[in-house]
Amino acid sequence: MTESRYRAVKAYKNESFLASPEARIMRIMAEYLEPQTRFEELRVKDTIVFFGSARIPSREVAVRELEAAQQAGGDLTRAEMRVKMSRYYEDTRELARRLTQWSKGLAGTDRRFVVCSGGGPGIMEAANRGASEAKGENIGLNISLPFEQQDNPYITRRLAFEFHYFFMRKFWFSYLAKAMVVMPGGFGTFDEFMEVVTLVQTLKIKKHMPIVLFGTEYWDEILNFEPMVKYGTISPEDVNLFFRTDSVDDAYNYLVEDLTQHALKKPTTGFLADQK
Numbered sequence: 568m569t570e571s572r573y574r575a576v577k578a579y580k581n582e583s584f585l586a587s588p589e590a591r592i593m594r595i596m597a598e599y600l601e602p603q604t605r606f607e608e609l610r611v612k613d614t615i616v617f618f619g620s621a622r623i624p625s626r627e628v629a630v631r632e633l634e635a636a637q638q639a640g641g642d643l644t645r646a647e648m649r650v651k652m653s654r655y656y657e658d659t660r661e662l663a664r665r666l667t668q669w670s671k672g673l674a675g676t677d678r679r680f681v682v683c684s685g686g687g688p689g690i691m692e693a694a695n696r697g698a699s700e701a702k703g704e705n706i707g708l709n710i711s712l713p714f715e716q717q718d719n720p721y722i723t724r725r726l727a728f729e730f731h732y733f734f735m736r737k738f739w740f741s742y743l744a745k746a747m748v749v750m751p752g753g754f755g756t757f758d759e760f761m762e763v764v765t766l767v768q769t770l771k772i773k774k775h776m777p778i779v780l781f782g783t784e785y786w787d788e789i790l791n792f793e794p795m796v797k798y799g800t801i802s803p804e805d806v807n808l809f810f811r812t813d814s815v816d817d818a819y820n821y822l823v824e825d826l827t828q829h830a831l832k833k834p835t836t837g838f839l840a841d842q843k
Contacts, residue, residue, distance in 0.1 A: 598735040602728055609725060613830060614683040614706060614743040615666055617659060618759045619690025619750030629653035655750050655782060656693040662815050663697030669823055671703055678831060680745060681706055686727065690750045692719035708736050737762060745830040746777045746822050751785040764808055777825040778809040779818045
């Protein structure tokens, strides 16, 4: 009996099929089931999600860039702005560190609130870095992009994820979240913030969801909800769906008080049952 020149490939190992339009539903399901399996295994039920720009540097990097621009005659205006914006990196880092320390110190409960970011550079890196500096596990929900988005080095290895579909990544941002912090950012941050606020407003997110909008100077230039109230397209109370501040202390106190009053008082019954 001669050996066949062709050996059939099992369907679940057929890479060309798995990458085809016909298998899209399988890829979508994989981006739901594989993260769920890891979160269940590692007992992650509660997250504090940080959104913000991938382009905001740390203070150290921004100062180094400014010094280089001064010496080489570079773009001083841009370099000075990056130094100014770096405060949001450092504030994110400090807030994530303090929230992680608080969560690790909770007594009389097995609940923990794990810092979660988009897994990339900038504000995302700052959030993971702060949690890591507090020696806490932290999550990175990365997205495959042709530019800009690479894993930062501070994510807990087994909690580093890579998504193809934006909507599945955004699902995991919201599904486990018990609080969200929105730092200055661009289109992506704006999209994430507005989607979450819409879900809260329409009660599609039924759980209590404190949202911190951090950076009043920045956001006051970007967002103006008062005309929407004036013209009746949102209700006056809708502008209270988020807490505005420039202070790490205020953001920390607001979140800790809210999580203590709401999330910690809610009994846990299982991974799927808790996320409503």
